[in-house]
Amino acid sequence: MNEExxxxxxxxxxxxxxxxxxxxxAQAIKEIEIGEVIEATATDPGVLADVPAWASTSGNEVVSLEHGDVITFRVRRIK
Amino acid sequence: MEEEKKNKLSMVVFSGDMDKLFAAFSIALGAAAAGMEVTMFFTFWGLRALKKKVATGKSLFGRMLGMMYGGDINRATPSKMSFGGVGRWMFKKMMKAKGVTPLPELRQTAIDLGVKMYGCQMSMDVMEIPKEKMLDEVQGCVGVAFFLEEARKSEVQLFI
Incomplete structure (x- = not known):
């Protein structure tokens, strides 16, 4: 796990x-510093494809993306 | 010399249909959220998306058009199954139940994210919709040359 x-x-x-x-x-990531991580929970399965695609276009990094009862993902601000 | 294309989206919004406006604003928002510059050029039926909820038209035909095709973005009907307004009511109900963000909010979010919106001056002249009857956020009323200049500098171009 990503305890660190x-x-x-x-x-x-x-x-x-x-x-x-x-x-x-996109709005929330502007509120954290570069290098910091945001964690989000979602229910729309569309985000499974959309979050990595958004990260690729916007130049940020998906740290994790897990699909359980809800979808949990972490994104690091790169720029 | 080849000019470099920018991380930018230029879109013609020709349709004033509810479903197509959903597509147009969703794509615009997705692009803006990913850090792209976005220009939306609204022409003909698409002008509905920028109109205030006021009567339009000066001449007889202009006023008729204003009455038959009046209203703002909330009056947009789906391109299929419109049924004289029943389709709009049904889709709004279904979308609300599923938690889809309504069109006026999508448009406002686009404005907040810095999406630039322009009206087609020629369509506005023909349909007798002056700039005062459009949203204050409309950047300007422009022509085809303006759109083409934006489009050729853009990596992504769409016509909706």
């Missing part, structure tokens, strides 16, 4: 549908 990663901000995206999870992540 400290989460700078958490975000609840449960119930939100495309494109709002990506919009909220």
């Amino acid at each position: 990663i400290t989460v700078a901000k958490t975000l609840d995206l449960k119930g939100l549908l495309c494109p709002m999870p990506i919009v909220k992540i």
Whole structure:
């Protein structure tokens, strides 16, 4: 597990549908410092494809993406 | 010399249909969220998306158009199964139940994220919709040359 990663901000995206999870992540990541990590929970399975794609376009890094009862993912701000 | 294309999206929004406006604003928001510059050029039926909820038209035909195709973004009907407004009501109900963000909020979020919106001056002249009857956030009323200049500097171009 990623015990050593400290989460700078958490975000609840449960119930939100495309494109709002990506919009909220993009807004929230501006509020943390470069190198810091944001953790979010979501319910729309669309984010499984969209979060990595968004990270690739925006130049940020997906640290983890897990699909359990809810989807939990962590993104590191790179720029 | 080849000009370098920017990390930018330029979009023509021709349609004023509810479903197509959802597509247009969702893509615009996705692009803006990923750090892309976004320009939306609204023409013909698409002007509905920028209109205030006011009557438009000066001439007889202009006023008729304003009455038959009046209203703001909330009056947009789906491109299929419109059924004289029943389709709009049904889709709004279904989307609300699923938690889809409504069109006016998508548009506002686009504005907040710095998406630039322009109206087509020629369509506005034909349809008799002056700039005062459009949202204050509209950046300007422009022509085809303006759009093409934006589009050729953009990595992604769309027509909706």
